[in-house]
Amino acid sequence: MKASLAPTAATDDAVLVVEDLATHFFTRAGTVKAVDGVSFRVGAGEIMGLVGESGSGKSITGFSILGLIDPPGRIVAGSVRFRGDDLVGLDEEALRRLRGNRIAMIFQDPMMTLNPVLRIDTQMVEAVQAHARVSRAEALERARLALDKVGIPAPERRLKAYPHELSGGMRQRVAIAIAFINKPDLIIADEPTTALDVTIQAQILYEAQKLCRETGTAMIWITHDLAVVSALADHIAVMYAGRIVEQGPAGDVIGRPLHPYTEGLIGSVPSHNRRGQPLVQIPGMTPSLLALPAGCAFNSRCRYADEACRAEPPFQRIEGAREVRCVRPLTTERAA
Amino acid sequence: MSATGEAGTSAQPASAHRGAPVETPFRRFVAEFLESPVAAIALAVLVVIVALALLAPWIAPQNPYDLAQVDVMDNRLPPGSTSMMTGMVYLLGTDGAGRDLVSAMLYGLRISLAVGVASGLIAMAIGAVVGLVAAYVGGRVETLIMRVVDLQLSFPAILIALMLVAVLGKGVDKIIVALITVQWAYYARTVRSSALVERRKEYVEAARCLGLSHRRILFRHVLPNCLPPLIVVATVQTAHAIALEATLSFLGVGLPQTEPSLGLLISNGFEYVLSGKYWISTFPGLALLVTIMTINLVGDQLRDILNPRLKR
Numbered sequence: 228m229k230a231s232l233a234p235t236a237a238t239d240d241a242v243l244v245v246e247d248l249a250t251h252f253f254t255r256a257g258t259v260k261a262v263d264g265v266s267f268r269v270g271a272g273e274i275m276g277l278v279g280e281s282g283s284g285k286s287i288t289g290f291s292i293l294g295l296i297d298p299p300g301r302i303v304a305g306s307v308r309f310r311g312d313d314l315v316g317l318d319e320e321a322l323r324r325l326r327g328n329r330i331a332m333i334f335q336d337p338m339m340t341l342n343p344v345l346r347i348d349t350q351m352v353e354a355v356q357a358h359a360r361v362s363r364a365e366a367l368e369r370a371r372l373a374l375d376k377v378g379i380p381a382p383e384r385r386l387k388a389y390p391h392e393l394s395g396g397m398r399q400r401v402a403i404a405i406a407f408i409n410k411p412d413l414i415i416a417d418e419p420t421t422a423l424d425v426t427i428q429a430q431i432l433y434e435a436q437k438l439c440r441e442t443g444t445a446m447i448w449i450t451h452d453l454a455v456v457s458a459l460a461d462h463i464a465v466m467y468a469g470r471i472v473e474q475g476p477a478g479d480v481i482g483r484p485l486h487p488y489t490e491g492l493i494g495s496v497p498s499h500n501r502r503g504q505p506l507v508q509i510p511g512m513t514p515s516l517l518a519l520p521a522g523c524a525f526n527s528r529c530r531y532a533d534e535a536c537r538a539e540p541p542f543q544r545i546e547g548a549r550e551v552r553c554v555r556p557l558t559t560e561r562a563a
Numbered sequence: 564m565s566a567t568g569e570a571g572t573s574a575q576p577a578s579a580h581r582g583a584p585v586e587t588p589f590r591r592f593v594a595e596f597l598e599s600p601v602a603a604i605a606l607a608v609l610v611v612i613v614a615l616a617l618l619a620p621w622i623a624p625q626n627p628y629d630l631a632q633v634d635v636m637d638n639r640l641p642p643g644s645t646s647m648m649t650g651m652v653y654l655l656g657t658d659g660a661g662r663d664l665v666s667a668m669l670y671g672l673r674i675s676l677a678v679g680v681a682s683g684l685i686a687m688a689i690g691a692v693v694g695l696v697a698a699y700v701g702g703r704v705e706t707l708i709m710r711v712v713d714l715q716l717s718f719p720a721i722l723i724a725l726m727l728v729a730v731l732g733k734g735v736d737k738i739i740v741a742l743i744t745v746q747w748a749y750y751a752r753t754v755r756s757s758a759l760v761e762r763r764k765e766y767v768e769a770a771r772c773l774g775l776s777h778r779r780i781l782f783r784h785v786l787p788n789c790l791p792p793l794i795v796v797a798t799v800q801t802a803h804a805i806a807l808e809a810t811l812s813f814l815g816v817g818l819p820q821t822e823p824s825l826g827l828l829i830s831n832g833f834e835y836v837l838s839g840k841y842w843i844s845t846f847p848g849l850a851l852l853v854t855i856m857t858i859n860l861v862g863d864q865l866r867d868i869l870n871p872r873l874k875r
Contacts, residue, residue, distance in 0.1 A: 295771055327773035339765035344787040353783070354773045405773070 241308075242412050242445040243292070244268045248305035248315075250284075250291045259516045261287040261300070263469035269413065269462070272443040274436065276456025276477065278492065279466035280513050285449045288466070289415040292447075293330060294322040310412060328358040331406035335418040337398035341390040347401055348386040354405050373404040377434050396427035400434065407438055414439075417449045432459050454496050457481045465489050468514060468524035475549035485551040485558070487529045523554065531555070595868045602864030609857040616673040623666035624651060628821060635661045639840050656842040659831055664842065667828055668850050674824040675851070678735060679805035682742035686804075687797050689743065690750025695781050695789070697751070698758035709755065715748040724807060728816045738817055742804045753796045757789040764788075791869035798862030802855045809851055825851045 250262040262284045269275045279285045290296055292307050294314060307314040309330065314322065326332075334340040342350060351370035352363060361369075367386070374382035377400040390398055399419060406414050416435065420428040436459055439446050450456055456463055457477060464474035465488065473486040484490040494507035511528045514520060520527045526536040535554045542552045597603045615622070625632050634648050638661040644653050655664040697708040715723075727741040761767065762785055770780045809826030811817035813833075818824045823831065825847045832843025 293772060295768070323774045323776065325774065326771065327775070332769070332772035334765055334769055336765065340769040342766045342770070342784050342788070344790075345784070353775065353779070357773060357775050357779075402769075 241268045241270050242273075242310060243447075244306075244308040245288075245292065246306045246308070248288065248291055248307060249303045250287050250296055250300060251303050252300040254299055257517045260469050260519075261516060262291060264305070265466070265469075265471050266305075267462075267464050267471065267474060269445045269447060271412070271445055272439055273462060274439055274446045274448055274460045276460030276463040277447055277449045277466060278451065278453055278456055278463060280451055282513050282516070283466040284469040284516075285466050286417050289332070289417050289447065289449055292413075292415060293326055293332065294319075295326075324358065327354055327411075328409045329411050330413045330415065331409070331411040333399075333402050333406045333414060333416040333419045336422045337395065337402045338390065338422075340402055341398060343390055345389075346386070347388055347390065347393075351386070351401075351405055351408060354408055358409055369408060370404075373408040374401065376407065376438065377401075377404045378430070379404070395423055396430065399423060399427075399431055403431070403435060403438070407442065407444070410442060411444060413445045413447070415447045415449065418451070419448075420455060421450070421452070428455070435459070453481070453492050465492065468519055469516060470524065470552060471550075472525065472553070473549075473551045475546075479546070479549055483557075485545060485549060485556040486525075486553050487531050487557060488525050490557060491528075523552075531557075592868070596864055599864050599867075602860060605857040605860035605864075608853065609861055612672065612854055612857065613676065615669055616676045619666075619669035619673045623663075623669045625663040625666040627662040627667040627670050627823070633661050633663075639835065639843065641840075642842050655846045656840075658828065658843045659835065664828075664846055667823060668825065668847050671823050671825040671828050671847060672850060672854065674735070674818060674822055675805050675808060675826070675854070678738055678742065678808045678818075678824070679801050682739045682746065682804050682808075683797055683801040685739070686743045686746035686800070687750045687793065690747040690752075691754045691786065691789075691793060693747070694751040694754030695758050695786060698755045699762055699777070699781055699785070705755075708751070712748040712751050716752070720745040720803070720807060721810060724811055725814070725816060728811060733816070733819050735818060735822070738808055738811065741811075742807060745807065746800050746804060749796055749800055750793065753792050754786075754789050757792050758785055761785045761788045795862055795866040795869060798858055798865060802858040802862070805851070805858075806855055825854075 245268070246266045248262055248265045249260065252259040252261055265284070265288055267275065267277075277285045277288065287296070287300070291302055292309075292314065294302075294317065296302060302315050305315065309325070314325070317325075341347070348367060348370060351373065352366040355361060355366035355369050356363075359366075370386060371382045374385055379385050379397065379400050385393065385397070385401070390401075393401065399422075402419070406416075419435070420431050423431060432455065435446065435448075438444065448456055448460055460477045462474070463477045463480040464471045465480070465486065466472070467488050473480060473484065473489045475485075480489060481493060484493055488509070491507070491509035495509060497506055509528055514524060514527060522537040523529070523532070523540045526532040529536065538554070540552050540554045542550060543556070544550050545556060545558075596606070620626070627633060634646065636648065638657055638659055640646075640653050640657045642654060642656040642664075644656060645651070646653065651663070653663050653665070655668070658664055658667060693708055693712075697705040724741045724745050727744055728737060731737040731740060767780060767784060770784050775784075808817060808824060809829070812824050812826030813830040815830065818827055820827065828847035829844045829851070832840070832845075832847070836844050
């Protein structure tokens with residue numbers, strides 16, 4: 228790794244500090260600002276929920292951190308400080324050594340992310356040996372321990388299995404075990420429970436949270452499901468059209484949302500508290516990133532929107548740790 | 564483009580390989596292959612043919628390369644004749660040089676198969692690497708490689724092979740070089756097309772996220788997933804290679820007279836066909852036909868069970 232830059236006051240205890248990150252895709256139809264000025268930080272052992280609808284740029288944010296943006300996409304601005312080092316512009320070999328080692332990733336569909344023709348042990352040993360000069364026996368032992376840690380019964384037998392021989396939940400546990408196997412500082416989980424049944428989802432959430440707490444690994448949990456992160460995350464950032472519209476401690480963001488979009492998201496989660504009443508929805512759909520409305524990107528769907536929203540909304544800090552990008556955030560008086 | 568991450572994940576069902584959980588992929592593969600009786604018989608015949616070719620020096624009644632064992636006086640004897648000198652029975656008769664046709668065919672089969680398989684394997688290795696690199700690197704490298712492939716495939720294979728043999732001269736090694744040159748492009752095109760699909764799949768992204776090197780991702784992850792179509796092409800191309808070698812030998816530009824392949828045997832007997840000595844050409848011809856047909860039948864069945872679109 229290259230020499231560490233002088234750590235600022237804000238970065239010394241944080242595993243990851245993303246500042247003004249912008250990833251644009253230069254397509255024939257125009258420039259798609261998939262990620263447009265995103266800033267957040269994740270501390271050791273902390274779980275950050277990155278919430279947003281499809282196309283809000285949350286996955287691209289994850290891939291940008293790992294430097295895995297393929298043309299026509301490119302990180303055009305900002306910095307990704309990982310343990311003090313800026314990953315943006317780092318050469319490919321240095322990034323390769325980080326990936327899977329210091330920063331790991333978990334994907335949505337474990338059937339697609341585990342190679343169907345390779346046995347579990349092959350894939351896990353490979354993950355170990357890509358970063359550590361250890362014997363196959365040693366790598367195999369680490370793999371067995373990792374499987375054991377994510378609550379897989381009879382790990383020796385699972386190691387010999389092919390991915391298709393395992394259930395969805397089991398495969399995702401394997402994926403999590405692979406992510407944790409090299410004891411990374413940061414794990415980026417991209418909708419890892421979306422493809423699973425709710426009961427399995429709960430188990431996976433439990434294992435992931437437990438492992439993070441035990442190992443001090445920071446985690447970015449990317450999801451469209453507020454219900455999931457509200458229980459899991461310490462900190463929530465809500466993304467809309469390539470920008471973070473609100474972030475803050477999980478309890479505050481869920482309990483008293485400041486941005487109308489967050490409020491809409493929370494309202495969209497069906498709840499037994501409002502049985503019999505019509506379900507709430509956010510009208511319309513995510514605008515095309517090629518044709519965003521002027522000013523606040525949410526103004527076309529916001530029920531509070533007026534003329535003032537046609538101007539670029541400021542990113543304002545409210546109540547210490549909370550931030551919101553709205554002209555008139557939903558303070559207590561307004562919501563009443 | 565902004566939603567590549569999300570869109571790619573949800574598109575495919577997770578059940579592509581589900582069902583039949585206990586058995587290994589290999590065992591299921593074998594079971595599926597044997598479902599078709601025609602394919603099973605073809606495979607059995609092919610195994611016998613290969614065994615015969617491999618065991619030729621031990622089971623052939625005569626070594627047709629050893630002039631001491633061949634008696635020119637016995638030339639062109641019909642099937643079932645007995646040698647005037649040694650008392651040996653020529654089951655399928657003898658050829659123009661007095662060689663026992665059974666022995667000559669066994670040895671010829673050996674050469675034909677060896678040339679076909681060797682050229683097929685080397686061409687497959689070259690084509691697979693070239694195709695993988697083209698698909699993975701993309702851009703100008705891919706364009707350049709694929710134009711060369713197109714150029715190669717736009718010429719008739721027999722024409723290229725004839726030209727090469729004319730330049731290189733006769734000999735087993737030269738024939739193999741010519742056959743590789745003719746064939747590699749088919750493999751390259753096949754591998755590239757499946758690698759283009761595979762490299763977009765999530766396990767490649769996941770492998771990149773694990774920090775694996777490009778070489779490892781290409782050969783350990785992408786290549787094994789490209790194997791099914793490659794195996795199908797390999798069987799068909801091996802059959803082609805054997806036929807092409809036979810053609811070259813028949814035209815007299817292939818293997819040397821001293822080591823006759825099936826094609827050369829057919830060619831040797833060709834002049835006698837009209838004079839009623841049918842067996843010298845017919846039996847090697849039948850052997851060639853059966854060999855190529857069984858390989859193709861096996862290849863067809865492989866294609867049926869390896870093609871996910873034809874999955875029942």
